[in-house]
Amino acid sequence: MSDSKKRTGLIFFPAFDWAISPTHPEREERLLYTQDQVFEEGLLDLDNIIEFKPGLATTEDINRIHICVPDAHSVITQSHLISAGGAITAAEKVMQKEVDNAFALVRPPGHHAMRIVHGARGFCNINIEAIMVEYIRHKYGHKRIAIVDTDCHHGDGSQDIFWHDPDTLFISIHQDGRTLYPGSGFSDEFGGPNALGYTINVPLPPNTSDEGFLFTLDNLILPILDEFKPDLIINSAGQDNHYSDPITNMSFSAQGYALLNDRLSPDIAVLEGGYSIESALPYVNVGIILAMAGIDYSHVTEPDYDPEATKQTPQTSRYIEQQVAAIYDLWKGRTSRRADLLLKGKEYLHRDRSIFYDTDMISEHQAETVRICDECGGLITIASEASTGNRIFAIIVPGRGCPACRKRGEDIFGSTGKGLYDYIYFQDRDRDIFLVK
Amino acid sequence: MIIGIDVGGTHTDAVLLDTLRIKKRAKVLTDQKNLIESLTAVTEKIFIGEDPGDIERVVLSTTISTNAIVQGKTDRVGMILAGGPGLPPEMLRIGKDTHFISGYVNHRGIRVAGTDSGEVADIAGIFERENIGHVGIVGKFSTRNPGLETEIGDIMGGRFRHVSFGHLMSGNLNFPRRIATTYLNAATWETYSTFVKNVMDYVGRMRITAPVYILKADGGTSGINQSVGYPVGSILSGPAASIMGILSLTHSREDAIALDIGGTTTDIAIFADGVPLLEPLGMTIGGHKTLIRGLLTRSIGVGGDSRVGYEDGRITIGPERDGPAAAFGGPSPTPTDAMILLGLTDIGDREKALKAIQEVAGYLNRSLDEAAQEVFGLTCRKIISAVREMLGEVNDKPVYTVHEILKGKKITPTIVYIVGGPAGPMAPYIEKMMDVPSCVPEHSEVANAIGAALARTTTEVTLLADTEKGEATIAEEGIQTAIPRGFGHQDAMEMCMKTLRNRALKMGASEDDLDMEIIEDQVFNMVRGMGYATGKNIRIKAQVKPGLIAGFGQEGSDVRQ
Numbered sequence: 001m002s003d004s005k006k007r008t009g010l011i012f013f014p015a016f017d018w019a020i021s022p023t024h025p026e027r028e029e030r031l032l033y034t035q036d037q038v039f040e041e042g043l044l045d046l047d048n049i050i051e052f053k054p055g056l057a058t059t060e061d062i063n064r065i066h067i068c069v070p071d072a073h074s075v076i077t078q079s080h081l082i083s084a085g086g087a088i089t090a091a092e093k094v095m096q097k098e099v100d101n102a103f104a105l106v107r108p109p110g111h112h113a114m115r116i117v118h119g120a121r122g123f124c125n126i127n128i129e130a131i132m133v134e135y136i137r138h139k140y141g142h143k144r145i146a147i148v149d150t151d152c153h154h155g156d157g158s159q160d161i162f163w164h165d166p167d168t169l170f171i172s173i174h175q176d177g178r179t180l181y182p183g184s185g186f187s188d189e190f191g192g193p194n195a196l197g198y199t200i201n202v203p204l205p206p207n208t209s210d211e212g213f214l215f216t217l218d219n220l221i222l223p224i225l226d227e228f229k230p231d232l233i234i235n236s237a238g239q240d241n242h243y244s245d246p247i248t249n250m251s252f253s254a255q256g257y258a259l260l261n262d263r264l265s266p267d268i269a270v271l272e273g274g275y276s277i278e279s280a281l282p283y284v285n286v287g288i289i290l291a292m293a294g295i296d297y298s299h300v301t302e303p304d305y306d307p308e309a310t311k312q313t314p315q316t317s318r319y320i321e322q323q324v325a326a327i328y329d330l331w332k333g334r335t336s337r338r339a340d341l342l343l344k345g346k347e348y349l350h351r352d353r354s355i356f357y358d359t360d361m362i363s364e365h366q367a368e369t370v371r372i373c374d375e376c377g378g379l380i381t382i383a384s385e386a387s388t389g390n391r392i393f394a395i396i397v398p399g400r401g402c403p404a405c406r407k408r409g410e411d412i413f414g415s416t417g418k419g420l421y422d423y424i425y426f427q428d429r430d431r432d433i434f435l436v437k
Numbered sequence: 438m439i440i441g442i443d444v445g446g447t448h449t450d451a452v453l454l455d456t457l458r459i460k461k462r463a464k465v466l467t468d469q470k471n472l473i474e475s476l477t478a479v480t481e482k483i484f485i486g487e488d489p490g491d492i493e494r495v496v497l498s499t500t501i502s503t504n505a506i507v508q509g510k511t512d513r514v515g516m517i518l519a520g521g522p523g524l525p526p527e528m529l530r531i532g533k534d535t536h537f538i539s540g541y542v543n544h545r546g547i548r549v550a551g552t553d554s555g556e557v558a559d560i561a562g563i564f565e566r567e568n569i570g571h572v573g574i575v576g577k578f579s580t581r582n583p584g585l586e587t588e589i590g591d592i593m594g595g596r597f598r599h600v601s602f603g604h605l606m607s608g609n610l611n612f613p614r615r616i617a618t619t620y621l622n623a624a625t626w627e628t629y630s631t632f633v634k635n636v637m638d639y640v641g642r643m644r645i646t647a648p649v650y651i652l653k654a655d656g657g658t659s660g661i662n663q664s665v666g667y668p669v670g671s672i673l674s675g676p677a678a679s680i681m682g683i684l685s686l687t688h689s690r691e692d693a694i695a696l697d698i699g700g701t702t703t704d705i706a707i708f709a710d711g712v713p714l715l716e717p718l719g720m721t722i723g724g725h726k727t728l729i730r731g732l733l734t735r736s737i738g739v740g741g742d743s744r745v746g747y748e749d750g751r752i753t754i755g756p757e758r759d760g761p762a763a764a765f766g767g768p769s770p771t772p773t774d775a776m777i778l779l780g781l782t783d784i785g786d787r788e789k790a791l792k793a794i795q796e797v798a799g800y801l802n803r804s805l806d807e808a809a810q811e812v813f814g815l816t817c818r819k820i821i822s823a824v825r826e827m828l829g830e831v832n833d834k835p836v837y838t839v840h841e842i843l844k845g846k847k848i849t850p851t852i853v854y855i856v857g858g859p860a861g862p863m864a865p866y867i868e869k870m871m872d873v874p875s876c877v878p879e880h881s882e883v884a885n886a887i888g889a890a891l892a893r894t895t896t897e898v899t900l901l902a903d904t905e906k907g908e909a910t911i912a913e914e915g916i917q918t919a920i921p922r923g924f925g926h927q928d929a930m931e932m933c934m935k936t937l938r939n940r941a942l943k944m945g946a947s948e949d950d951l952d953m954e955i956i957e958d959q960v961f962n963m964v965r966g967m968g969y970a971t972g973k974n975i976r977i978k979a980q981v982k983p984g985l986i987a988g989f990g991q992e993g994s995d996v997r998q
């Protein structure tokens with residue numbers, strides 16, 4: 001491990017009075033034993049670990065990234081404003097250089113929340129990392145940002161939000177979608193036409209252990225990050241890859257999580273999932289905090305940890321090695337792949353999608369169109385219809401949007417009549433404009 | 438009648454209170470080498486002509502343990518730590534006689550690895566060979582399961598002068614602080630118990646039969662005999678005496694700031710609705726962060742005798758003190774000299790003050806009056822900025838529920854109480870600059886002794902009931918007991934309050950002073966696997982609040998001369 005101490009900000013918000021339902025995994029008790037362990041270890045007394053109170057995110061912060069139907073207030077609770085606010089506070093402390101890095105140990109989580117929000121999916125209503133990312137750009141100017149999502153579930157919400165954004169590298173490592181919710185995140189999901197290669201998915205087989213995760217980190221994620229040269233690295237720090245997690249099938253350990261954070265060295269980590277609240281979270285979180293702070297974490301192990309019992313099979317190792325090599329090739333060839341795609345000479349690219357909100361039992365159909373553009377992420381329009389009965393149309397001018405895409409977006413917003421739609425939204429990130437008609 | 442004695446760093450003060458009146462007061466210089474001498478000297482002064490039978494209560498605030506720690510005159514302590522996974526052992530070591538053992542308890546209070554009695558016996562053997570008579574035994578999460586610590590204690594046997602147990606120090610979680618607290622407790626035990634014995638011998642000779650109390654850092658008292666096992670409780674009781682004194686002289690009921698402006702330092706405290714705030718986890722002493730319950734105070738190096746220094750064309754105030762103010766023969770200009778020159782006070786030698794401030798005026802290239810204004814103004818501003826910073830920290834303290842974040846109770850002081858030498862001259866300025874009315878209570882010179890005299894017995898208990906495990910613990914009392922499956926929130930509240938009450942009475946509280954309150958109250962459903970409710974995790978902390986003994990806490994019961 002690195003032996004230089006860092007000043008680490010900790011934003012701890014366990015939301016002890018908020019649950020999806022009393023026995024839901026996302027319930028009051030979730031961070032209780034983590035709090036106990038963090039307090040008992042005395043981490044907050046260490047000179048280089050500083051606790052900050054989370055701020056409250058605002059509707060503007062949400063509207064910069066999401067299209068909430070019909071509006072932000074109808075899809076969130078105060079608790080979401082605090083967890084998004086906690087992520088923003090973490091970013092603020094890092095950007096203001098009050099600390100070297102920061103960990104938002106907050107709930108509820110957010111990485112399954114997509115751009116359009118009709119309700120909650122995968123325990124998530126709004127995407128707290130994405131809100132934080134756009135907050136950083138809004139306040140501190142444009143930044144190249146890499147998000148490494150280490151939750152066991154594919155970060156499909158973050159993928160959706162940054163799909164067309166070439167300035168946000170989104171890498172998700174997760175349990176193979178054929179064996180786990182949400183069933184997506186295959187390596188051929190590789191980014192939109194204007195951001196091809198800037199979404200990277202690494203599905204790992206069930207029972208992948210420390211060895212497999214760290215191999216992927218060292219041989220794929222770190223080399224890609226070296227080439228992308230982000231201004232900021234964010235870890236979507238889900239903890240459900242743990243061998244004791246009740247809703248997944250992986251074999252990652254507290255030591256593994258600590259090593260991963262030590263080597264990845266994220267500027268900001270944001271808690272996502274993790275539901276082994278008693279056997280895993282207390283140790284995993286202490287490991288991550290110590291690793292971020294540059295303090296010896298080698299004594300952080302789960303009482304029942306048995307490296308032999310959790311060891312991945314040689315077949316798994318081989319499979320991961322092949323997978324990693326193939327994905328790295330894909331990344332290396334991203335420019336020529338885009339050229340092939342554009343040969344077709346289209347001005348717009350269209351995709352139709354069905355999205356299911358498992359938490360709120362809503363189904364949605366989306367027709368998304370993106371303008372092919374060499375200058376920016378491309379103008380996006382989305383027509384969305386949900387089983388709630390809501391039909392909406394959204395026009396999104398991307399961050400660092402070019403004049404042509406912006407002009408086109410403004411024209412469409414001006415000329416589209418409400419007609420079949422209940423609401424029409426216009427979102428322009430650079431100018432921080434959010435209009436609804 | 439009540440006797441209150443405050444053994445301070447410089448002076449030892451005593452007051453004799455007759456119902457609501459100060460009947461007598463006395464002051465002697467403190468002899469740091471022989472505190473009991475100072476104590477008897479000051480007591481004799483106020484005791485002349487009094488009937489020992491009229492004394493109802495004696496309360497002492499002493500620096501005995503504080504001095505031992507700050508001066509490094511403590512005993513060698515053998516420490517046994519049962520840590521389990523977490524921070525590296527090297528970060529937990531305290532002194533060279535620290536030993537780590539393999540047994541440990543997890544966050545649920547479940548014993549993951551048991552005690553290896555051979556391992557413990559070996560360590561006990563080392564302690565014996567090294568002539569270590571004082572031992573501290575501390576386990577991680579021992580507040581959740583004191584059993585491991587007591588078992589280690591049993592194996593150690595009765596071979597040592599004293600054994601301090603971590604779980605008895607506090608119910609709060611924080612292993613490194615528990616280690617430091619237990620260490621300091623064991624390290625000061627001998628000094629403190631000798632002191633208590635000397636006090637009791639003296640009290641016996643004086644034929645006083647009234648109960649004797651010791652003031653603690655949390656502004657409450659404990660019966661002196663009951664305090665022997667917990668000497669660290671009396672550490673840093675000096676600021677507590679002064680804060681309780683202000684409370685007894687003003688009957689504050691509001692959000693307030695209390696300032697004790699001394700020669701070298703200014704101590705700041707905060708009241709919320711008239712109750713002094715406590716340190717969230719515990720006091721810091723001699724570089725050790727501890728779990729010792731104590732009033733929240735901040736001390737800054739600015740006082741009447743602070744040295745005026747020079748830096749880059751500007752002046753600085755403190756934190757050094759070179760001696761008394763120039764007006765009293767000191768070597769450097771001080772805020773006191775500025776106040777004399779500005780006509781705010783008429784103490785000392787004005788000529789000497791003038792000479793000192795002339796030096797400042799020369800450096801600043803300003804008039805004498807301007808220089809004095811600058812020194813005085815900067816002194817007030819430094820104090821006020823420290824007050825604001827402290828308020829900011831208190832109001833920004835993280836909370837962990839949506840409700841608390843949205844409710845966001847902030848402390849907004851409506852009055853500033855000021856005691857200490859420069860209190861009179863500074864009050865009008867501080868009041869104006871802070872835009873909050875000020876109050877300089879009468880008799881503030883003996884506020885400390887009065888505060889000690891009138892402080893009630895305080896304590897706290899921390900209950901954790903885990904109905905899945907079928908067990909409840911109250912660490913401070915060493916309670917670990919089986920509970921039925923149906924044990925609920927109400928049962929937990931009752932158990933907690935009953936234990937608090939008994940503990941307070943045992944410590945010498947009177948029935949009239951049991952102002953008890955719940956300070957933490959959380960109930961969690963424990964759910965395992967896929968949504969199967971297995972029990973409840975109930976956490977309650979209750980305290981007897983810091984305050985004044987009955988008859989002194991009400992409106993209109995001012996202490997009078």
Ligand SMILES: [Zn+2]
Pocket residue numbers: 151152153238240272273274
């Ligand atoms: Zn997850």
Ligand SMILES: [Zn+2]
Pocket residue numbers: 373374375376377378379401402403404405406
């Ligand atoms: Zn464009």
